[in-house]
Amino acid sequence: MPINEESYWAAISTAIKMEMTANELTQAKLAESVGISRDALGNYLSGKREMPFKTFMRIADALGTTMGDIISTADRRMK
Secondary structure, rough: OOOOHOOOOOHHHHHHHHHHOOOOHHHHHHHHHHHHOHHHHHHHOOOOOOOOHHHHHHHHHHOOOOHHHHHHHHHHHHH
């Protein structure tokens, strides 16, 4: 079955939000840790803007996890 890119990014965003909740991080705090604005992070998480790979990498690092773990969580949510 082909992957719907929009749905997949939505699942990744949900996985990131779950990690934010687990780490008690607001969008403002995570954005500051990553070096981007809160508005930019909000746009990435809402799907309004495409998240650059490097930003995804920095977000995972700031959350104390890996991109692979976030993707695995997103994969499970897609099933």
